[in-house]
Amino acid sequence: MRKILVIGSGKSTSYLIKYLLDKSTSENLHITIGDINLDNAKKLIGNHENATAITLDIFNENSRVEAVRNADIVVSMLPARFHIEVAKDCVTYKKHMVTASYTSPEMHALDEEAKANGVVLMKEIGVDPGIDHMSAMQVLDRIRDKGGKIILFESFTGGLVAPESDNNLWNYKFTWNPRNVVVAGQGGAAKFLQEGTYKYIPYNLLFRRTEFLDVDGFGRFEAYANRDSLKYQSVYGLDNIKTLYRGTIRRVGFSRAWNIFVALGMTDDSYTIEDSENMSYRDFVNAFLPYSPSDSVELKLRHALKIDQDDIVWDKLVELDIFNAEKRVELKKATPAQILQKILMDSWTLEANDKDMIVMYHKFGYELNGKKHQIDATMVALGDDQTYTAMAKTVGLPVAMATLAILNGKIKTPGVQIPITKEVYEPILKELKDFGIQFNEKEVPYLGYNPLNN
Secondary structure, X not given: OEEEEEEOOOHHXXXXXXXXHHHHOOOOEEEEEEEOOHHHHHXXXXXXXXXXXXXXXXXXXXXXXXXXXXXXXXXXXOOHHHHHHHXXXXXXXXXXXXXXXXXXXXXXXOHHHHHHOOOEEEOOOEEOOEHHHHXXXXXXXXXXXXXXXXXXXXXXXXXXXXXXXXXXXXXXXXXXXXXHXXXXXXXXXXXXXXXXXXXXXXXXXXXXXXXXXXXXXXXXXXXXEOOEOOOOOOOOOOOOOOEEEEEEEXXXXXXXXXXXXXXXXXXXXXXXXXXXXXXXXXXXXXXXXXXXXXXXXXXXXXXXXXXXXXXXXXXXXXHOOOOOOOOEOOOOOOOHHHHHHHHHHHHHEOOOOOOEEEEEEEEEEEEEOOEEEEEEEEEEEEOOOOOOOHHHHHHHHHHHHHXXXXXXXXXXXXXXXXXXXXXXXXXXXXXXXXXXXXXXXXXXXXXXXXXXXX
16 A cells, blocks of 8 residues: 555644545555644544554654655644654655645755655645645636736735634634734735835734725625735746735734734733733733823723724723733743733634634736736635634645645656646646635726725
8 A cells, every 4th residue: 555644633634634534445545644642643533444643753763764764655744843854854765745834945955855866845735825826826827828917916815713603803713823823924024016116014014004805705804914925926927017915814803903912012922021920911911001000901001092982992802801800821931922822812712613714815917918907816715613624624635635646646846846837736726626615716807906096
């Protein structure tokens, strides 16, 4: 039997493992799940005859090397920073590797050796990055194939709560890593192109410069800019494009309320709070406000940030229970961001019956035969339950499909790569439709970046 090693069995692996198990008999596969904690791996494979769960500590070089050598292909679902050692083993022992994570400089440095050894190191083939690459390149290539010149490309993705589980004032719950939400946008100004001009949004203004998106059947959303929209400009072949913008999707109103935390300094992760373990939530809020012998924490916050008493933003803050004097932080030497994360997890953790949702939206503007055109493409994926989530579906299925395609020799090009070639994206996007992951495209009038100018 052909052997697939999957390292890691976390939240994003349910659909990946199910897909491979469902194909295991017809494709003659044996799937080995390696994890330091076997409970989830055993739950996902059940009693399947073509699967085995093994204890695997990737920091134990001998056991890691043995597991890689015994496989025909390796799927790494580890946190991104741990992929590199697995990748080095894969190159050394001439094993292909697939992962959903971004391509690090260390990973890219393996490109020549991987090519020399005929090894495919497929990166960035989850949802974002992954489905965004493939769906964008499919349309961009189609436009270019008929002679069109790309002048605008905008791309947005959001991990959100499904409509039936959307029951708080923020219209948001954590469907992925909470820390990434709390520190989003930090580390430098957001950078993008608008009508041929480089634009920058500093972190303190990021959540007040949003744009609206309407998705048929799901209503209106907003998006704030990703930190570097130009990262894939050359990769996508968009060196001469006029407008290039990538952003993160939320429900309308989220960003304005989130900006309260930014303005106060609660999302800062660069220093620790004194005596944080003994603070109440109310103490934490008060730590960022001026002293007053008479005014309450609520009054000081309203005054400092000019929040009217009938403003929905105020109701959102109250809903999070941040003024509670009884709830304790209980985190030693914690940063403001870590404390805020704990507070938010009280309210934004998914309940047992909650479902999640992935929303993706692309805009393509192009010139053809002297006329300007625009295509808007949207994709919405809904989760089934807490195990088979929309996030797990959109991350895991492309990984699984690429793994099988490489194993079957349908993806042959060696080296470190992302899924932007027709060899990779065409069959995977086609198969994803069988699982309800597909884009709805519509032609709309080209209005440029700012429709108000037209």
